[in-house]
Amino acid sequence: MRQKGTKVLVLGSCTTRDYAVIRGLGLAGVNVVASVEDNQNSPFVRSRYLMSTVTLPDKMDVANWVEALASHLKETHYDLVIPPDDYTCHAIHNNRWLLDIARIALPDADSWENIYYKERTFDIAQEIGIPVPEGFVLKQRQDASEIVDQVLSYPVVVKPLSSKVDTDEGMVWLKHEYAYNKDEMLAAAGNLLKFTGVSIQEYCPGVGMGVGVLAHRGESLYCFQWLRVHEPEKGGASSYRVSVPLDNxxxxxxxxxxxxLSWTGVAMIEYRYDADTRRYWLMEVNGRFWGSLPLAIASKANFPYMLHQMYVEGPNSVNTQAYKSGIYCRNIEKDIFWLIENLKSGGDKYSHHLPLSKVLSEIKQVLLLHERFDELNMGDPVPGIVVVYRLIINLASRIFKKIKLKVMVTLLCNPFFGRLLNVRLWFYRKFLSKGKVMFVCFGNICRSPFAYHSWMRKTSGKNAAVSAGYGGRSGRPSPAEAIEAAREYDVDLELNQSQLIDEQLIESSQLIFCMDKKNILYILETWPDTFHKCFLLGNLGGGDNEISDPYRKDVSEFSSVYKKIDHLIGILIHRLGARQE
Structure with a gap:
């Protein structure tokens, strides 16, 4: 391969984006060194475009990573150092004084912070007339309750003001969520507000559109545009995209x-574009290489090498040849999981669902030789082969786990298997009588709190128990219908506040009683080792062994459900030999 004589350090080698940077530089004949982390086994280190690798600590351990990088840069000269992702860019930004010994492809501090903090980006965009979604900014938890009535329609997008946050436990990566009602919005906002401020944005119709830019001191040297073809339902990188001509x-x-922004370097500007109205909205700006970078390179827009030219040879040396539009590029692994989710999803107006017929029609892009892959390249086949091999192993493992999980849930919910519950309860009574019992339902506001209070009333609080759920958020009260129906059984749910299941509750409970199959499925999916102590409460009685959720139903439905639970709790106490009132 033709050598340029320059040497570049790429700070990463584990993602397809890292690989695209390595490959883009290697295609132009640049000597590429990539960093790897301890015990990392990335398929992309097998690339023919890599001259060598250097081992650095886990980049989540920012202090050690920066110290090791600074030490390496003092010992080894590079013409350019490229941080390809948010973690490395942010770590370098916060430690510029330690790393100014090398030429690093990162903009100045003010420019970086103007896009790192999304609120600033939107303010700047609005100043110059760029449309942004309408919404609210929340700084603390009580703000969320105050703006609930101001949200006129759902869904809304709940986004962190900063997607990367330094904590005592290292860097935390935050993602946006779609909320389809008030409870979902409050839950999503509450989770994000533990780390950073939150933006509640209106839902903008259309498809995702990206613009990749290379700039020098605010002057755009090169632009590349693409559309998302496959969009994940819950946000994130697209698995299938197409290059399109520049829209003026x-x-x-x-x-x-x-x-x-007076930007220098590469950036990805993301829009939401409605083709029917030709309206667009700015979604965010990322000041680093983007997940769809393989598409740009496949379309002859070699951003990594153009970035190298700008920093090493000067902005006037950048090769600005036109790129090819109509090129499709697919991330094999992500697209398989997108396809699975797409088959499961519905087709409502807010969904990114594509009909199966349209998905199957995409085969024509392969036949027309318009399709490329993030991982597979004819000129560098080994990394792609390793990726495909690992993907096959991963899928086989997932299928086996699904089958195993289905068998376990079927056994636990089968009435015949339920008869063996008496044996388990006898064993528990004889040998594990000091353990805690946990009652589980979806939201922990209707069924499981009633089961808990019924248990505590019947045992006079002498036997430890707890209730929990996994849906919604912590701190939700029981509905009025539940409170009224529970009074018939001398149970007071007036002060009930929901809590979410966590590892500590699972470990401290020796018996877990679920109300329906979905509860058991969630427990076993999240904590597979709980099979031996997870049961369906309804298996203690005859008839239907599932206890249906009365949420949003009338008092009579709650009363019927509570009568069944109260009866089952009595049976449970008797069979456990628990101390009664």
Missing amino acids: DIMQASKSLIKK
Whole structure:
């Protein structure tokens, strides 16, 4: 291979984005060194475009990672150092004074912070007339309750103001969520507010559109545009995209934003684009290489090498040849899981669901030789072969686990198997009588709290118990219908506050009683080792062994459900030999 004589350090080698950076530089003949982490076994270190690797600590351990990188840069000269992801960019940004011994492809501090903090990005965009979604910014928990009535329609997008947050336990990666009602919005906002501020944004119709930019001091040197073809339901990187010609309006908006930011380096500007109305909204700006970078390289827009040219040879040396539109690029692993989710999802107006017929029609892009793959390249086949091999093993393992899980749930919910529960309860009574009992339902506001209070009333609080759920958020009260129906059984749910199941509750409970199959499925999926202590409460009685959820039903339905639970708790106490009132 033709050598340029320059040497570049790429700070990562485990993702397809890292590989695209390595490959883009290698295709142009640059000597590439990539960092690997301790015990990392990435398929991309097998690339023919890698000259060598250097081992650094886990980048989640920021202090040690920065110290090791600084030490390496003092010993080894590189013409350019490229941080390809958010973690490495942010770690370097926060430690510039330690790492100014090398030329690093990162913009100045002010520019970086203007896109790192999403609120600033939106303020700047609005100043220059770029459309952004309407919404609210929350700084603390009580803010969420105050704006509930101001949200006129759902769904909304609940986004962290900063997607990367330094904590005492290291860097935390935060993702946005879609909320389809008030409870989901409050739950999502509450989870994110533990780490950072939150933006509640209106839902914007259309498809995801990206613009990749290379800029020098606010001047856009090169632009590349693409559309998402396959979009994940819960957000995140697209697994299948297509390069498209530059749209004049969006291009002008992108260049204006880059100029206002005085940006230097690569950036990805994400929009939501509605083809029917030709409206667009700015979603975010990422100041580093993006997940769809393999598409850009496949379309002859070699951003890694252009970035190298700009920093090493000067901005005037950047090769700005036009890219090819109509090129499709697929991430094999992500797209398989996208397909599985797409088959499960519905087709409502807010869904990214694609009909199976449309998915199958994509085969024509392969036949027309318009399709490429993130991982597989004819000129560098080994990494892709390793990826496919590992994917096959991974899928086989997942299928086996699914089958195993289905068998376990079927056994636990089978009435015949339920008869063996008496044997288990006898063993528990004889040998494990000091353990705690946990009652589980979905939200911990209707069924499981009643079971807990019924247990505590019947045993006079002499036997340890707890109730929990896994849906919604902690701290939710029981509905009025539940409180009224529970009074018939001398159970007071007035002060009940829901709590979510966690590892500590699982470990401290020696028996776990679920209300329906979905509860058991969740427990076994999350904690597979609980099979020996997880049961369906309804198996203690005759008839239907599932206890249906009365949520959003009338008082009579709650009363019927509570009568069944109260009866079953009496049976459970008797068979356990628990101390009664």
